[in-house]
Amino acid sequence: MKLLRNKYRWLAVLVALWTRGLGFVMGAPPETVDFKTTTFTPLPVVLTEEKDTLIFSDSPEYVNKPGVLAAGTVDGTGRVYFYHVNEMKEPQKIAIVLENTSKKNVDVTVHREVFAKPNREYFVVGSELSREDLDTPYVGTNRQWQPAAQRKRSAEAAGVPVPTVTAKKDTIEQIADNATTDKSTADTAVANTATANIATANKDGAIEKMAVADQRGDDEAVKVGDDVVGKQREQAVKAWRKEVRQQAQAEAKLKPTVLDTVTLAPGGKQAFFSKLDKIPIPQDDLFSGIFDFTSSGPVYVKVMMLPFDTPALGGSLMAETLPMDEVALRGTYVGAQRRLTLMQPFDSALGPVSIMVANDREDPFVEGVDELTPNAASNVSGTGSAAGVAGATGDVSTAAAVTGTAVTNRGNYGVSYEVTIPTMGNRDFALYINPLGGAYAGSFKVTYDGTSEIYNVPTGARLFLGYNTTQDTQYFNTYKAGKLLTIQFMPAGASNLPIQFLLVPQA
Template identity: 30%
Template sequence: MFNWLRHVSAAVVATAIVSVAAYPGLAQAKPAFPAKADLYNVTELPVTITEQGGQLLLSDSPEMVPADGIMYQDTVSGDTRLFFHHVNATKEPKKIVVLLTNSSDQATDIIISKYGLGGPGLDYLAVGKVAQMNYLKHEEVELVEVPAGGTALLEPVLNDIVVAPDELVNGIYDFQSKIPVKVTVMMLPVDASPAEFAAKAAVLPTDSQRLRGTFPGKDRLVVPSEVYNASENGLVGITLADHKLDAFVAGIDATDGSQTLNYGNYGVVYKLFIPTAFEQKYAVYLNPRGGEYAGGMNVKYRRQELATLDTPADKLFFGVKTVTDVTHLGDYSGGESLWLTFSPPGASNLPVKILLAPAAKPK
């Protein structure tokens, strides 16, 4: 169970949460959940989990940033995801930016294939949910040119956004670079030049959670070992991000060379394939198991991208009851292709279960 420090209050975040329901089976009303279902003893559906993709840069420590400085930095090339999640814990307005430094003698284009940004805001669950929903829905490719021997901002808008005391900023960026670039996540005075500040800034110490580092395998493919049959199997679950059935990814803190563990697998994107028996209609639910949770889920059904769903749909967060809270992710026909895209949202608690159950019969 992970329950990070947070300050929750009404706040305005940088962008709005918008859900999509393109397929009638995805209506996020509250369908009848199996009345006799025992959520304390859910049979686990065996799965194979395979690490895929490039590296993940995680910058979440110190989460509560106490002073100006560098929260995380590393030099990377190739396929990379950056997940940063920081609160201005000073008493002064600040800005939180990501600087790219190219030390080579040739300019390079950073290709940003997907991103989501949330905040700044005081409602940390809302900021995390906005960042994830924006990330899941983003489809446009963007370029950032980093000159030879120069710098550029991964997200220029952050240089113009003031982060007030106690406000959180959460970003998720997928990008590629052909040559090595240094990625620096830092907090600095509002009027400071990022490049000049980075040249003199010190790396801040981690907090007790030590949630920062460079990790291999930014994506995970999850495939059940057997076909799900609703009439025979009843209620089953797939547990994610619990460090038992689904291990946390291990990496290296590039600022000091120490080993580190991504508690909660924040920034890891899961692709789940659900093989099912024909002629057996079934329902899919998300069940938080660690506490308060607010995020999103992409659904691809019959080889068509259908929706980005709020989890939960009817309120900002759920999971206060932990084991018994569920949100509906749709009813589906057996034997059809179904893919779910999931990632642990910033400020939310893990683990979670994906639940499969017989669909409720129409009354």
């Protein structure tokens, strides 16, 4: 009976705490978050893996004459991401030409070609391409992820040991081992949360007004609580391992997506993404798209804006190289795809948390070189080289280096994100998106317990979320803790970063 009395007494305390707005939400989750009544503990992610090469064509963003907008070398699986406004009176078009720079035949396999229609409303273009990216997934030839080049920097910014793992399966195993063998972090968090909650509840002397519990009953209650938490932790770890294993098995059975295959002779050139020939870009319209492919050897990729009636291949022979604008984003980048992992599991019993991405701290901006302007000023100091032109095996360490002006993709535009969040605890949690850098409009794919859903941000008639405020939020869904939460997206063009995901436990 003493144990029973203790349980009910502390249950009453917890109910009182939850209804005071200390972070747990009663009833159905609200459509937005009230930052006045909810506080968040930041949980940093770590950049663990990356793969593939990105040719980012964005500088000049505003194009006032025809020419080469960007160019770079790809050896293996690569992506072209273009984002340009036509400032000329006559309609223009985007053209992409690949040249075999080796002495052997090179096979080019096309995986995906997507775009958003030209429009003067930039947020419409950015959000539509963001949705197209998720609606049109593809399977590339390169299945081999590599340890991220900036993994050490990311881990140091996150305040966690540098992961020694080399694959998602190993990453989850490391998290699982920590969760089952080292409870000190979780226990400390529980203690700190409990102390803060009791202090808050005791403002009016509420604790003193309660009868002092029998010590034996308290000890038994703590033991029961530890046993329950231990079982929840074990169940969660088992679920994580099962999910990763099933995902790996499913991915191994997938065949590469092939839209077309072209063989380029040594020195040979070929225009790709033929749909672009039929899309005129009117004056002042923004046009953006993505081209994913794999080459069996090194190819030099040119992205151009040409008069609408000019043949792409012929135009590439005479097109002059246009200088970068002051933003200086164009370049050849390591990591067209990246994986971020929350190395400390989210426990829904410990209150709301925030997980920030694209902040250039624990999620650093991708670095590369502009091969077109080897001696020009850049948005990072100095000049450099990159071995980040992924080889056919995806092993960046064995690929030939490219040289040029060092550049940084401030915003990671054109990069596909996969954010993995291990969850545990006995409470359901609601997931929200919260833009922090300004107006944002894009789409996110959330996968949980085998079910995926794509969410558009914002919903309704609003054009964007987060303009002139850091407290705009949008509700996605509510989930039962204990599985892996995966969020996939590509930073939307025209939108601002960073953004963060909010996980709010439900009472």
